[in-house]
Amino acid sequence: MLATQALHDAGQSLWLDFINRELLDDGRLEHYLRDLSVTGLTSNPTLFDQALRHGPAYDASILAGLSRGRGREHPTSRAGLEELFFRLALEDLSRAAALFRPIHQRTGGMDGWVSLEVSPLLAWSTMPTVTQAISLHEQAGLPNLFIKIPGTPPGLGAIEEATFAGVPINVTLLFSMEQYLAAADAYLKGLERRLEAGLSPEVHSVASLFVSRWDKAVEGQVPESLRNRLGISVAERTYRAYCELRESARVRRLLSEGAPVQTLLWASTGTKDPSARDTLYVEALAAPDTISTIPEGTLLAFADHGRLGPLLSHEEWESDEVLEEFKTVGVELEGLAVQLQREGADSFVKSWNSLLACLTEKTGRLKEEQPGAR
Numbered sequence: 001m002l003a004t005q006a007l008h009d010a011g012q013s014l015w016l017d018f019i020n021r022e023l024l025d026d027g028r029l030e031h032y033l034r035d036l037s038v039t040g041l042t043s044n045p046t047l048f049d050q051a052l053r054h055g056p057a058y059d060a061s062i063l064a065g066l067s068r069g070r071g072r073e074h075p076t077s078r079a080g081l082e083e084l085f086f087r088l089a090l091e092d093l094s095r096a097a098a099l100f101r102p103i104h105q106r107t108g109g110m111d112g113w114v115s116l117e118v119s120p121l122l123a124w125s126t127m128p129t130v131t132q133a134i135s136l137h138e139q140a141g142l143p144n145l146f147i148k149i150p151g152t153p154p155g156l157g158a159i160e161e162a163t164f165a166g167v168p169i170n171v172t173l174l175f176s177m178e179q180y181l182a183a184a185d186a187y188l189k190g191l192e193r194r195l196e197a198g199l200s201p202e203v204h205s206v207a208s209l210f211v212s213r214w215d216k217a218v219e220g221q222v223p224e225s226l227r228n229r230l231g232i233s234v235a236e237r238t239y240r241a242y243c244e245l246r247e248s249a250r251v252r253r254l255l256s257e258g259a260p261v262q263t264l265l266w267a268s269t270g271t272k273d274p275s276a277r278d279t280l281y282v283e284a285l286a287a288p289d290t291i292s293t294i295p296e297g298t299l300l301a302f303a304d305h306g307r308l309g310p311l312l313s314h315e316e317w318e319s320d321e322v323l324e325e326f327k328t329v330g331v332e333l334e335g336l337a338v339q340l341q342r343e344g345a346d347s348f349v350k351s352w353n354s355l356l357a358c359l360t361e362k363t364g365r366l367k368e369e370q371p372g373a374r
Contacts (some may be wrong), residue, residue: 163190
């Protein structure tokens with residue numbers, strides 16, 4: 001049995017952290033779904049920036065927009081470029097969502113999702129994030145599309161408001177147990193407000209904890225005995241809080257009213273240390289009732305030589321002792337979590353600006369190449 005199937009059978013969902021048009025056109029995504037137990041997919045600005053720069057795969061869609069009269073004028077405004085990007089992204093995600101829809105239906109909405117992120121420029125603005133999340137949700141019209149909102153302090157208010165509005169949310173850029181619990185609280189508040197307003201609480205959500213960036217942040221600053229152990233320890237600590245929250249009276253009350261559980265999701269699971277095992281984080285964080293999102297290379301590596309050992313338990317822990325060791329050598333965990341969240345948001349802004357610049361170049365070039373353009 002492939003390790004991917006064993007992980008699925010153990011109760012953890014595998015989602016692909018990758019998208020481009022070639023993945024859809026050449027049948028690879030269907031293969032991963034059929035043969036490697038992949039049951040969902042996530043995207044982010046960096047992935048789409050890479051996709052748009054990788055050859056002419058999107059040129060036909062841009063040209064189609066030009067021929068329909070959309071984008072006939074060069075979209076120099078940021079709003080015009082963003083509109084173009086979201087249209088292209090939703091073309092890809094609609095195709096992916098169709099492949100996963102049978103899983104979504106079979107699992108009652110607990111699996112089979114794809115994700116689209118709001119503009120990273122809104123990471124520190126609450127109401128503009130809410131407005132765009134609602135707009136993208138309505139524009140897509142897909143029952144299995146999560147809108148990704150970062151779990152920044154302003155993002156927490158947006159998560160509550162978007163949940164109250166009935167938008168399924170993938171909370172992204174979480175780095176610590178405290179950040180996860182704050183995001184979970186925002187989601188629960190949104191559900192509780194829906195119940196008070198006489199609305200259905202059946203609004204799904206996942207909370208994405210980034211793992212490997214912790215170890216990259218302290219690389220070369222800690223003893224060898226602690227190398228590549230920080231991200232896993234933070235994740236284990238967060239998993240314990242997740243299990244405890246699922247059993248709380250607050251969550252049980254919502255479940256009794258028909259609300260779903262917000263699922264904990266491991267993000268940033270590709271190994272950044274070339275000396276480490278390439279399946280390190282996937283194997284270490286195998287846990288029931290969670291999701292692991294993994295890059296394409298990590299998926300193939302795990303299918304080829306992955307090993308499924310003991311699953312995470314909320315009863316047996318080494319993470320507290322390991323985290324104390326990091327504190328002893330000078331790692332200030334709370335401050336580093338805030339720093340990582342800020343750097344993650346900044347990184348997505350950089351990718352966002354890069355992909356908008358790419359669209360500017362492509363639309364300008366394609367327009368010039370149209371018959372009669374000169």
